[in-house]
Amino acid sequence: MxxxxxxxxxxPSLILKNIEKSGCVILxxxxxxxxxxxxxxxxxxxxxxxxxxLGNFRCVELYFDRVFRRNGxxxxxxxxxxxxxxxxxxxGAIAGLIAWGQLPVVAVVLGLSAPLMGILSFAxxxxxxxxxxxxx
Numbered sequence: 001m002x003x004x005x006x007x008x009x010x011x012p013s014l015i016l017k018n019i020e021k022s023g024c025v026i027l028x029x030x031x032x033x034x035x036x037x038x039x040x041x042x043x044x045x046x047x048x049x050x051x052x053x054l055g056n057f058r059c060v061e062l063y064f065d066r067v068f069r070r071n072g073x074x075x076x077x078x079x080x081x082x083x084x085x086x087x088x089x090x091x092g093a094i095a096g097l098i099a100w101g102q103l104p105v106v107a108v109v110l111g112l113s114a115p116l117m118g119i120l121s122f123a124x125x126x127x128x129x130x131x132x133x134x135x136x
Contacts, residue, residue, distance in 0.1 A: 050110075
């Protein structure tokens with residue numbers, strides 16, 4: 001049975017969940033705007049690389065959740081290997097989007113910044129609500 005103070009390994013913390021939601025909203029707005037104002041390949045580049053970046057953000061959260069768990073047992077060797085393998089998978093996916101998918105590089109870079117935009121928009125919204133920076 002999991003105690004009240006022990007972190008959950010299947011669900012991200014509330015702050016990280018809100019950051020992911022903010023990133024998805026911004027990603028949707030960017031993709032829709034690019035579709036209507038630029039082109040479909042540009043919108044597809046933003047959307048696909050944004051989903052890759054948000055998935056990568058989630059993997060990092062799960063890894064560090066396991067690294068810093070309170071019961072004293074750190075992650076297994078294969079969890080470290082999976083964490084390292086995620087870099088190669090992300091690099092291959094980005095190369096595939098640009099080389100084989102022939103998506104614009106600028107669009108792919110914009111999509112990859114979705115987690116950062118999610119973090120910034122979450123922080124701005126939290127500060128606008130009057131929350132202190134320590135709570136953000």
